[in-house]
Amino acid sequence: VIWMTQSPSLLSASTGDRLTISCRMSQGISSYLAWYQQKPGKAPELLIYAASTLQSGVPSRFSGSGSGTDFTLTISCLQSEDFATYYCQQYYSFPRTFGQGTKVEIK
Amino acid sequence: EVQLVESGGGLVQPGGSLRLSCAASGFTFSSYAMSWVRQAPGKGLEWVSAISGSGVSTYYADSVKGRFTISRDNSKNTLHLQMNSLRAEDTAVYYCAKDSPNGDYVDYWGQGTLVTVSS
Numbered sequence: 001v002i003w004m005t006q007s008p009s010l011l012s013a014s015t016g017d018r019l020t021i022s023c024r025m026s027q028g029i030s031s032y033l034a035w036y037q038q039k040p041g042k043a044p045e046l047l048i049y050a051a052s053t054l055q056s057g058v059p060s061r062f063s064g065s066g067s068g069t070d071f072t073l074t075i076s077c078l079q080s081e082d083f084a085t086y087y088c089q090q091y092y093s094f095p096r097t098f099g100q101g102t103k104v105e106i107k
Numbered sequence: 108e109v110q111l112v113e114s115g116g117g118l119v120q121p122g123g124s125l126r127l128s129c130a131a132s133g134f135t136f137s138s139y140a141m142s143w144v145r146q147a148p149g150k151g152l153e154w155v156s157a158i159s160g161s162g163v164s165t166y167y168a169d170s171v172k173g174r175f176t177i178s179r180d181n182s183k184n185t186l187h188l189q190m191n192s193l194r195a196e197d198t199a200v201y202y203c204a205k206d207s208p209n210g211d212y213v214d215y216w217g218q219g220t221l222v223t224v225s226s
Contacts, residue, residue: 034212043216
């Protein structure tokens with residue numbers, strides 16, 4: 001099983017801020033990493049796959065980077081609709097695993 | 108437009124069984140692997156199971172292996188999750204999910220169905 005450490009678990013921020021969320025793997029996964037956004041009471045939505053490829057329709061203020069064991073999700077200029085919880089997921093091997101989640105709240 | 112609609116959730120006693128279904132539309136169902144992902148109340152996402160497009164290959168999380176069975180009916184564009192020997196810790200919203208073309212990440216999610224295991 002590939003274990004994932006996502007940090008921080010909670011992020012307090014203001015509109016316009018630049019945010020970085022980290023995801024670290026217990027072993028290398030090349031670029032087999034996705035990022036999801038989930039708003040309260042809603043299903044998650046895909047933001048990024050292959051570590052850095054933006055899903056169609058996702059705003060360009062979202063970006064992903066990294067490979068191997070260390071990955072980052074960056075939101076360059078936080079908007080009101082970005083307050084949500086973010087999860088990373090590895091798909092290098094089964095069982096698939098998710099990070100613990102990062103809740104982005106209004107400061 | 109991809110649509111995934113789950114059904115079959117509800118209240119069940121510990122040790123009981125439940126069968127979830129997911130009706131898929133808007134894509135060629137048999138060409139895509141499918142998954143189930145769950146989320147306990149107030150908790151994070153947990154991958155549960157996946158099945159290849161043909162149904163030949165199946166995969167499970169250790170937490171459900173031997174108790175849950177994933178299956179699909181490609182003639183009816185339907186995904187199933189048979190859950191047996193249910194425990195309180197299986198209480199969660201269960202999401203049906205469509206996998207990407209290579210069967211890697213999830214690119215579409217259903218709205219979820221709540222399963223509550225309690226006496």
